[in-house]
Amino acid sequence: MLDITVIKQQPDLVKQAMKNKGEADTSVVDTLLDTDAKWRESVQNLDSLRSESNAKAKMIGQLMGQGKKEEAQAVIKETGDMKARIKELEETEKELRQSRFSLMLRVPNIPHESVPVGTTEEENVEAFRHGVLLKEEWIKPHWELTEEHGWIDFERGVKVTGAGFPFYLGAAARLQRALINYFIDKAISRGYTEMMAPYLVNEDSARGTGQIPDKEDMMYTVPRDEFFMIPTAEVPVSNFHRDEIFEEKQLPVNYVCYTPCWRREAGSYGKDVRGLNRLHQFDKVELVKFVHPDTSYQELENLREDAEHLIKELGLSYRRLLMCTGDMGFTQSKKYDLEVWSPGQQRWLEVSSCSNFEGFQARRMMVRYRTNDGDIETLHTLNGSGLALPRIMAAILEQYQLPSGKLKVPEVLKGYLGGLEELG
RNA sequence: GGAGAGAUGGCUGAGUGGUCGAAAGCGCUCCCCUGCUAAGGGAGUAUACCUCAAAAGGGUAUCGAGGGUUCGAAUCCCUCUCUCUCCGCCA
Numbered sequence: 016m017l018d019i020t021v022i023k024q025q026p027d028l029v030k031q032a033m034k035n036k037g038e039a040d041t042s043v044v045d046t047l048l049d050t051d052a053k054w055r056e057s058v059q060n061l062d063s064l065r066s067e068s069n070a071k072a073k074m075i076g077q078l079m080g081q082g083k084k085e086e087a088q089a090v091i092k093e094t095g096d097m098k099a100r101i102k103e104l105e106e107t108e109k110e111l112r113q114s115r116f117s118l119m120l121r122v123p124n125i126p127h128e129s130v131p132v133g134t135t136e137e138e139n140v141e142a143f144r145h146g147v148l149l150k151e152e153w154i155k156p157h158w159e160l161t162e163e164h165g166w167i168d169f170e171r172g173v174k175v176t177g178a179g180f181p182f183y184l185g186a187a188a189r190l191q192r193a194l195i196n197y198f199i200d201k202a203i204s205r206g207y208t209e210m211m212a213p214y215l216v217n218e219d220s221a222r223g224t225g226q227i228p229d230k231e232d233m234m235y236t237v238p239r240d241e242f243f244m245i246p247t248a249e250v251p252v253s254n255f256h257r258d259e260i261f262e263e264k265q266l267p268v269n270y271v272c273y274t275p276c277w278r279r280e281a282g283s284y285g286k287d288v289r290g291l292n293r294l295h296q297f298d299k300v301e302l303v304k305f306v307h308p309d310t311s312y313q314e315l316e317n318l319r320e321d322a323e324h325l326i327k328e329l330g331l332s333y334r335r336l337l338m339c340t341g342d343m344g345f346t347q348s349k350k351y352d353l354e355v356w357s358p359g360q361q362r363w364l365e366v367s368s369c370s371n372f373e374g375f376q377a378r379r380m381m382v383r384y385r386t387n388d389g390d391i392e393t394l395h396t397l398n399g400s401g402l403a404l405p406r407i408m409a410a411i412l413e414q415y416q417l418p419s420g421k422l423k424v425p426e427v428l429k430g431y432l433g434g435l436e437e438l439g
Numbered sequence: 440g441g442a443g444a445g446a447u448g449g450c451u452g453a454g455u456g457g458u459c460g461a462a463a464g465c466g467c468u469c470c471c472c473u474g475c476u477a478a479g480g481g482a483g484u485a486u487a488c489c490u491c492a493a494a495a496g497g498g499u500a501u502c503g504a505g506g507g508u509u510c511g512a513a514u515c516c517c518u519c520u521c522u523c524u525c526c527g528c529c530a
Contacts, residue, residue, distance in 0.1 A: 055488095055489065055490095058488070058489050058490095058499080059489060059490075059498090059499095061489095061499075062488090062489060062490090062498055062499040062500090063498075063499090065498085065499060065500085066497095066498055066499070068510080068511085069498095069499090069511085071510065071511085072457075072510055072511040073457075073458065073511080074458095074510095075457075075510055075511070076456095076457030076458060076510095076511070077457080077458060079457065080457070080458075087510090090510075091510045091511095092510090093510090094510045094511095095510095097510080098509090098510075258486095260486090381486095381487090389468095391486085
């Protein structure tokens with residue numbers, strides 16, 4: 016959520032940001048300001064009444080201590096219906112506070128000035144492209160190649176669990192494991208701390224990163240124990256520091272965390288979900304940063320470079336998109352997508368999304384830092400995939416496919432695959 | 440899963456109805472003294488919110504969470520969560 020003082024002082028800026036993000040109805044801002052004013056008034060009333068009540072209680076205590084029972088009794092009478100009035104005001108204050116909060120949650124993050132204004136994905140800016148776009152006719156889509164080799168078993172996945180839960184076998188399993196290790200090792204060498212995190216989180220955590228209330232349907236739930244299966248490592252990793260205060264000198268704090276991810280992906284059908292394009296369970300290595308506000312845009316470039324470097328080293332053709340305001344989501348202030356080329360499908364596949372949230376997440380999660388002067392400030396959070404496995408697998412299976420039907424091993428992975436040159 | 444004990448500030452740990460946001464010690468910060476190490480003295484040291492142009496100051500809330508009793512709750516009652524010990528089970 017945004018800083019309420021920004022909304023109060025620059026409501027037009029916030030409204031313009033909403034419009035740029037494709038939200039034409041900006042009335043929530045006015046409703047929020049109105050509710051906020053009412054809430055503050057209510058807090059003032061409540062606080063002064065409580066103050067009065069506390070003073071009386073204190074006086075009674077003193078009189079009792081001095082043995083002046085009758086005088087104390089008189090003051091007790093004075094309190095009268097104060098208790099009932101406080102209770103009433105508390106109800107009002109609570110209602111206003113809650114509606115103020117839920118209104119705050121409905122105001123999107125403000126895009127950074129460097130973000131192009133646009134409404135659809137057409138207006139994303141392709142900022143960089145690397146490698147040739149293979150168009151060879153003989154290149155098979157990854158699902159055909161993996162079926163021929165028995166590397167990925169979608170059918171048995173359906174039998175055992177359901178659609179979108181494939182089995183990886185032999186070389187494919189090994190390749191995936193090699194990629195995970197390569198990604199993590201690379202991140203460690205670039206200053207990230209490796210973390211292994213829970214795959215189930217509680218409701219507070221799901222709320223902390225904003226999965227609930229609005230993106231509830233994205234997650235699988237474990238109702239009996241009131242857990243949510245994580246849709247991304249971002250959820251446990253970001254919540255790791257929920258309600259905490261860093262020292263300024265500790266920043267930046269960088270984590271790399273591999274986890275499986277579960278997403279219900281309700282309503283996705285057709286070619287989008289073919290093969291490895293979109294799964295209900297997939298593996299991902301996630302990069303998360305907690306940084307000083309002054310450095311967050313530099314850190315976004317660092318993060319993006321950390322992810323992008325992996326693709327480059329794998330020798331894959333890819334491109335980098337700077338997302339326009341309309342296509343970048345509610346919580347981000349700036350976002351890059353990295354997409355690899357799928358020659359078997361003749362389309363781009365998103366493998367990483369690197370975002371700066373500024374203080375949007377940190378405020379909601381109450382993650383702050385103490386400046387060297389002792390003040391407490393909101394810090395900035397960023398995260399990005401580094402990288403998502405299935406689509407990287409797909410790109411490798413297609414870009415490194417040989418006419419023989421075997422798979423050439425990318426140079427950087429040889430060490431992770433016992434020096435093998437080819438798979439298959 | 441069963442039985443018992445517990446949850447207090449950065450840490451240890453007092454506090455069983457009133458002047459307690461909370462003793463004391465440790466840690467940390469600043470100052471003084473001393474001056475090779477060590478030791479000693481003083482002051483300060485939670486978070487959120489409201490108020491204030493800002494700072495200062497003031498107010499409110501928070502002693503695991505939520506509710507209740509009371510003029511008044513860290514302290515009494517209820518519910519929940521978590522931790523520890525023993526037993527069981529297990530990788």
